[in-house]
Amino acid sequence: MCYQLVERFSACRCLYFQHAVDPCEAYRQRGHSVQEKVVLVGYTCSRHSMRWSGNKARDSTLSDSGYSSIKG
Incomplete structure (x- = not known):
């Protein structure tokens, strides 16, 4: 099987990277x-x-899980 x-991304499930x-x-x-x-x-x-507060947006980026797919 291939x-x-x-x-x-863990919260929104948007695509981060699609491998071959x-x-x-x-x-x-x-x-x-x-x-x-x-x-x-x-x-x-x-x-x-982005979270909307009234008419202006403020960046509320939360820290990531600490997981890294790159081995270094």
Whole structure:
């Protein structure tokens, strides 16, 4: 079975990064499907991190979960 890793923000579920498909031997065969594996990263995207207070917006970005997909 083929897999595709998709990273999404944990609070709003917006897309952070979509990785290439990790193909199996049957990848190009008709009717074969790709299973999506979701990893939650950070907290919220910049679009959903804004809170409206009256007529002006203030940035209320919360700190992330501390998870990092990059090994260093």
